[in-house]
Amino acid sequence: MRLVLGEKGIPHELVRENPWEKRDEFIDMNPAGETPVIVEVETKAVLIGSQPIVEYFEETTEKAPMLDGNARARAEVRRLVQFIDERLYGDVVAPLMHERMMKRLVSRQAPDTGALRQAMRVGNNYIDYLDYLLDNRRWLAGSSLSLADFTAAAHLSVIDYLGALDWRGHQQTKDWYSVMKSRPCFRPLLGERMENIAPPAHYDKVDF
Amino acid sequence: MRLVLGEKGIPHELVRENPWEKRDEFIDMNPAGETPVIVEVETKAVLIGSQPIVEYFEETTEKAPMLDGNARARAEVRRLVQFIDERLYGDVVAPLMHERMMKRLVSRQAPDTGALRQAMRVGNNYIDYLDYLLDNRRWLAGSSLSLADFTAAAHLSVIDYLGALDWRGHQQTKDWYSVMKSRPCFRPLLGERMENIAPPAHYDKVDF
Structure with missing residues (x-):
């Protein structure tokens, strides 16, 4: 979401929300209790969910089209976005965040190393699939840079931050990710740090 | 998906796929291994996933707009569709199907009555939310019939088929569902039966 707002040059102010706190005011805004939520300053209108928000700005702005072509x-961009946001997230990113972040910050438990290994093993298969796509296409969804690239790069950056990405054998995805990382919209995100969890040294480097 | 194709009058032939069989030919078509998948007869082009498919036909047909308005x-239609497809499905429909259908047809176990009760209790909360929306709006997402209505009606029909819907105290949603059921696109679906699992007597009746 933030990468898309950055690419499109939409001014915004970030407000931190920890969804696991289930604040009443936040649930009133979004019954699903999830981020992202955007509140328009002037109208107080509320936009909810990354896919509806991206489609909204796609319809109302000209700059940096995220769903180019016919x-x-x-349909191919949307397929990949859904695949990445649901499957790659559910199989890899969510378990990694649960083991490495939530257990540390919220429940103060040690991570389950078996669950970590499984998430990394499955993550490797997903990156094989990205390699395959990039063997056949300029960008993940075809000949244009699209929402699929920003979605995949965002999830990969979380996996990489948590030290769970082994780039060996993934030259295509590594080259593509290096290009994504060097875009101006990516720089502010790469500069941020989670509380008490440091990323690997290569995390914010364009050459890694 | 089938309700939308019916509303838009898009001719199609149904091909049964049991995703849990993980057929190689099907995984080759859709790496996510999920239905729905549409293959265009003339071009052999493949369209994958209900949201990308609906957006595709929304862009290429005029009839029966599913995302009307500004x-x-x-954004509100897409928010509700995502909420229903992910949360109502994940919290209610998926556990009900697992307990009442998959355990019977695939693993031949008895359902877990605690899990069934929990799904029905949570399902009741979701229908309270639909009641609330319909107290304030003509249709679920606003003044126009939209994809949100077809998505919700499709999921409710599965819950109702599995005998897990208690309509008492839900007059608004009941009246709305009766209107949805009476649409021609809904009739063929209400006539279908799962193997070895009979729906309640009221299931396919417009007055229930």
Whole structure:
């Protein structure tokens, strides 16, 4: 979401929300209790969920199209976004965050090393699939840079931050990720740090 | 998906796929291994996933708009669709199908009555939320019939088929569902039966 706002040059102020706190005011805004939520300053209108928000700004701004091409090309972008946001997230990012972040910050338990190994093993298969796509296409969804690239790069950055990415054998995805990292919209995110969890030394470097 | 194809009058032939069989040919078509998948007869082009498919037909057909209104109205439709497809599905429909269908047809176990009760209790909360929306709006997402209505009606029909819907205290949603059921696109679906699992007597009746 933040990468898309950055690419499109939409001014915004970040407000931190910890969804696991289930604040009443936040649930009133979004019954699903999830981020991202955008509140328009002037109208107080609320926009909810990364896919609806991206489609909204895609319809209302010209700059940095995220769903370029014809209807079929857009269907491929949307397929990949859903695949990454649901499957890669559910199988890899969510378990890694649970073991490495939530257990440390919220429940103060040690991570389950078996669960970590499993998430990294499955993550490797997903990156094989990205390698395969990039063997055949300029960008993940086809000939245009699209929401699929920003979505995948965002999730990979979380996996990489948590030290769970082994780039060996993934030259195609590594080259593509280096290009994504060097975009101006990516720089502010790479400069941020989680509380008490340091990323590996290569995390914010464009050459890694 | 089938309700939308029916509303838009898009001719199609149904091909049964049991995703849990993980057929190689199906995984080759859709690496996520999930239905729905549409193959265009003439071009052999493959469209994957209900949200990308609906957006595709929304962009390429005029009839029966599913995302009517302005960008903000569309954001609300997409928010509700995601909420229903992910949360209502994950919290209610998936556990019910697991307990009542998958355990019977695939693993031949008895359902866990605690899990069933929990799914029905949570399902009741979701229908309270639909009641609340319909107290304030003509249709679920606003003044126009939209994809949110078809998505919710499809999931409710599965819950109802599995005998897990208690309509008492839900007059608004009941009236709305009766209207949805009476649409021609809904009739063929209400006539179908799962193997070895009969729905309650009221399941396919418009007055229930």
